[in-house]
Amino acid sequence: MQKRFWNEYQKEIADDHYFYGRSCIRQSFTPGAEAAFLNILRQDLGKDVTDDANQHTCTGIGYHSDIVPFYTTATVMARLFSLMTAAGYKNYIPSCVTSFGLFAEVLETWKHQPETLEKTREYLYKATKREFEVPENIAHSSDVLYKFRNELKPKMKYQLVNRHTGEPLRVVEHVGCHYAKVFPSYGVGGAEFPYVLAGLIEAWGGEVVDYPERRHCCGFGFRNYLVQANRGYSVSNTHKKLESMAPYRPDFILTNCPGCNMFLDRWQYTISEMEHKTYDTEGKGIPVLSHEELAALLMGYDPWEIGLQIHQVQCETLLDKIGVEYDPQGKYKDAKGNSLPAPEKPSCLLV
Amino acid sequence: MGALYDQINEDFRLEESLNACMNCGVCTAICPAAEFYKYDPRVICNIVQSQDDAEIEKLLKSDTIWYCGQCMSCKTRCPRGNAAGVVISVLRTWSQKLGYFVESEKGRQQLALKRAIGHNILERGYCVHPDIVSVEKHPEQGPVWEWYMEHIAEVSPRFGAKYHQRGAGAIREIAPENLKELHDIFEVTGGLEMYRTIEEKSEEYAKEHNLPFDDSYVEKIFTEDSGNHGL
Ligand code: SF4
Ligand code: SF4
Numbered sequence: 001m002q003k004r005f006w007n008e009y010q011k012e013i014a015d016d017h018y019f020y021g022r023s024c025i026r027q028s029f030t031p032g033a034e035a036a037f038l039n040i041l042r043q044d045l046g047k048d049v050t051d052d053a054n055q056h057t058c059t060g061i062g063y064h065s066d067i068v069p070f071y072t073t074a075t076v077m078a079r080l081f082s083l084m085t086a087a088g089y090k091n092y093i094p095s096c097v098t099s100f101g102l103f104a105e106v107l108e109t110w111k112h113q114p115e116t117l118e119k120t121r122e123y124l125y126k127a128t129k130r131e132f133e134v135p136e137n138i139a140h141s142s143d144v145l146y147k148f149r150n151e152l153k154p155k156m157k158y159q160l161v162n163r164h165t166g167e168p169l170r171v172v173e174h175v176g177c178h179y180a181k182v183f184p185s186y187g188v189g190g191a192e193f194p195y196v197l198a199g200l201i202e203a204w205g206g207e208v209v210d211y212p213e214r215r216h217c218c219g220f221g222f223r224n225y226l227v228q229a230n231r232g233y234s235v236s237n238t239h240k241k242l243e244s245m246a247p248y249r250p251d252f253i254l255t256n257c258p259g260c261n262m263f264l265d266r267w268q269y270t271i272s273e274m275e276h277k278t279y280d281t282e283g284k285g286i287p288v289l290s291h292e293e294l295a296a297l298l299m300g301y302d303p304w305e306i307g308l309q310i311h312q313v314q315c316e317t318l319l320d321k322i323g324v325e326y327d328p329q330g331k332y333k334d335a336k337g338n339s340l341p342a343p344e345k346p347s348c349l350l351v
Numbered sequence: 352m353g354a355l356y357d358q359i360n361e362d363f364r365l366e367e368s369l370n371a372c373m374n375c376g377v378c379t380a381i382c383p384a385a386e387f388y389k390y391d392p393r394v395i396c397n398i399v400q401s402q403d404d405a406e407i408e409k410l411l412k413s414d415t416i417w418y419c420g421q422c423m424s425c426k427t428r429c430p431r432g433n434a435a436g437v438v439i440s441v442l443r444t445w446s447q448k449l450g451y452f453v454e455s456e457k458g459r460q461q462l463a464l465k466r467a468i469g470h471n472i473l474e475r476g477y478c479v480h481p482d483i484v485s486v487e488k489h490p491e492q493g494p495v496w497e498w499y500m501e502h503i504a505e506v507s508p509r510f511g512a513k514y515h516q517r518g519a520g521a522i523r524e525i526a527p528e529n530l531k532e533l534h535d536i537f538e539v540t541g542g543l544e545m546y547r548t549i550e551e552k553s554e555e556y557a558k559e560h561n562l563p564f565d566d567s568y569v570e571k572i573f574t575e576d577s578g579n580h581g582l
């Protein structure tokens with residue numbers, strides 16, 4: 001039944017020549033994930049992808065916090081498209097799921113109300129003298145890894161298999177709400193059965209574990225996290241998800257949205273400090289990886305060069321299960337190879 | 352059909368997000384905000400659809416419209432293809448344009464968002480940037496974030512970042528000519544006007560209530576919680 005639904009939503013994903021749109025949240029919290037994605041595309045898959053220094057925010061967080069009006073966001077996005085057009089590209093890959101969802105909203109608005117596209121063109125020209133083409137293809141970076149999942153597999157050094165037991169690792173996935181909840185046709189598998197992350201897990205040897213609150217929001221909620229007084233909302237959402245997934249004893253959580261990735265990680269720390277509770281059996285928490293981090297890890301990239309040490313929930317238990325070789329001394333070094341003192345230990349969550 | 356309804360209906364997003372609502376409550380059933388707040392998107396859709404100006408004005412002045420987390424889960428399941436979350440965006444836009452947002456505790460928070468995210472967009476070219484996620488204001492980020500922020504200049508190049516430097520890469524400094532174009536887009540499209548409205552209406556509110564309109568006001572709205580919002 002589910003497979004049939006997925007088949008209805010096999011979106012088109014361009015196979016080369018991409019303009020990469022960076023994510024404010026991913027650059028801030030897990031910059032190594034973006035670098036790993038670009039390296040995988042360029043070096044391991046031989047694709048052409050550009051990372052333009054003149055790009056900037058899409059304003060998505062401002063838009064969903066309601067301080068930035070629709071046409072301002074649409075015109076800022078149009079400027080990003082003008083950079084893409086000027087660089088000679090037609091395929092846009094946003095790193096951020098909020099951006100991806102908002103690009104879909106703006107593109108659909110332009111499609112169904114062509115006067116809004118004209119108005120955006122006028123605004124952009126008036127403000128910047130720039131012109132742009134609408135992208136021929138827009139795919140989230142997780143879509144691109146999904147497209148090449150089988151091509152990457154034989155190049156991978158590791159699989160999602162527990163090397164001690166020989167069993168597939170148990171993975172829960174969390175697809176960002178804005179990936180397909182608004183425009184199901186923009187996502188692999190649509191809104192009800194998004195397959196983009198499950199497809200990676202299955203292709204790379206793991207077992208997708210279902211859990212009751214699988215499609216529940218992580219709780220970012222924009223103003224609900226960004227304003228301190230509202231943060232109880234944000235942590236309550238993640239708490240609900242963690243309570244729901246814990247009985248299924250997942251080895252890790254896989255995400256495609258940079259916000260969800262950060263919240264599912266950080267709120268485990270907060271909950272452990274508030275309630276002395278962790279959601280694994282060893283008191284270390286459930287590691288949270290993004291699609292780029294997972295692909296890079298299985299390709300044999302050094303976990304400390306892709307930045308796994310700057311997640312709060314530490315990943316060594318998972319690395320040991322997969323059998324990833326790593327240098328424990330390399331974890332807290334700077335870019336020049338100098339050793340730095342380790343971060344302080346949380347009072348409850350074991351590291 | 353009332354004048355206020357006509358006004359909010361000028362926003363093309365309203366017609367696209369609310370049609371023939373049958374008051375079934377499926378949106379409320381799936382809504383995370385309805386799990387934790389006194390919040391019911393079905394009721395909001397019903398009020399807007401009724402076109403009752405008095406009730407719509409009450410909504411625009413209430414905490415209610417500020418609870419939504421913009422997850423858009425409601426859109427997925429609505430049998431009529433409606434999107435309560437988008438209806439909420441329209442209501443919030445008008446609550447700000449008309450200055451009604453200052454009438455509620457949650458609405459007043461818009462100034463804090465404008466000062467943080469709004470300024471960051473224009474000054475740095477990012478919605479979010481490590482420099483605004485201060486360790487003091489974000490204890491929930493934990494000790495690894497504290498460590499990263501202490502060593503970000505030396506450590507982040509390991510991850511391909513260009514922190515406070517020019518050139519392609521994560522969290523690079525965005526050149527002034529790009530920031531100028533962003534600013535000009537905000538000017539031409541009404542983004543700066545929205546920022547100004549949020550400032551002016553917040554200042555009027557502070558004056559009326561004998562509150563100093565300085566950092567202490569922003570701190571107050573950023574942290575104040577009457578505790579009246581949960582279920
Ligand atoms: S789910 Fe749709 S039709 Fe039902 S109450 Fe909500 S908006 Fe109305
Ligand atoms: S977008 Fe808002 S109203 Fe819709 S489900 Fe999410 S929190 Fe509820």
